[in-house]
């Protein structure tokens with residue numbers, strides 16, 4: 474197809490040259506005759522469909538535009554992006570640290586469900602039916618049942634002891650970090666919180682192994698060589714004897730210094746696994762013995778990283794997360810401190 478504008482100028486030029494009748498005739502034959510340029514163009518035009526015309530014009534314009542864009546735009550790969558990274562929540566960070574330290578002490582990580590049977594959460598752990606821990610105000614009951622008893626949201630990570638001992642023969646060395654639930658909500662309690670359980674079962678582990686293990690853990694976790702610790706006699710249905718562990722601290726201005734000082738902070742519960750618990754999971758308590766401990770992850774995080782209000786952990790305030798969270802690219806490392 475000819476360009477119509479070109480054709481127009483061609484016609485004008487030719488008509489300007491009319492000098493006599495002959496030249497007009499020539500012109501008529503060339504442009505207007507049956508086989509003249511205009512007739513031929515008209516025929517070709519008729520054979521083209523409208524779609525074809527639009528498609529070819531669109532393609533032409535698109536490639537022109539692309540050409541223009543390619544010529545005008547450049548990509549500067551040296552510019553930094555303005556994207557900000559998320560942060561690792563202090564709870565996740567502390568769980569990682571705890572796993573790392575106990576991993577170096579040959580513990581493996583066990584898990585259990587958050588909805589537990591009454592049996593695993595209480596009965597198998599030697600917790601009698603009238604124990605205060607079972608009372609309605611402490612325990613969240615759910616609508617499902619097992620063996621005629623309503624299931625519970627586990628009130629501690631100790632039922633993982635039961636599940637693991639039913640699955641695996643001693644020797645056992647495990648920790649079980651996870652969520653736990655109690656019907657409690659104030660400045661120092663949240664209805665959902667985290668614990669880490671520890672369990673060691675073999676033929677000789679005794680109270681001094683328990684003390685040594687916890688001392689290594691706490692010193693490594695708080696990154697201090699000096700750690701005042703005391704074991705206070707206590708009671709848990711599933712351990713005998715039982716103890717609560719306090720660590721010494723002092724205050725410098727607003728800051729807590731862990732390890733030194735005459736003031737005491739309760740940090741965990743522990744004891745030698747009660748023979749009844751071993752018998753409940755078919756382990757011969759004359760042959761095997763061991764220790765268990767349980768501690769609150771939030772508590773560990775608050776003390777190590779100077780976080781003062783427990784409730785802020787679960788507010789999902791991005792400014793808080795940015796302040797107390799850990800960069801995924803720059804995680805404080807304690808790996809290798811246990812040589």
Ligand code: PHE
Pocket residue numbers: 628629630631670671709712742743744765766767768
């Ligand atoms: N389960 C106990 C609690 O929640 C802690 C604990 C665990 C104590 C293991 C002794 C042994 O308080």
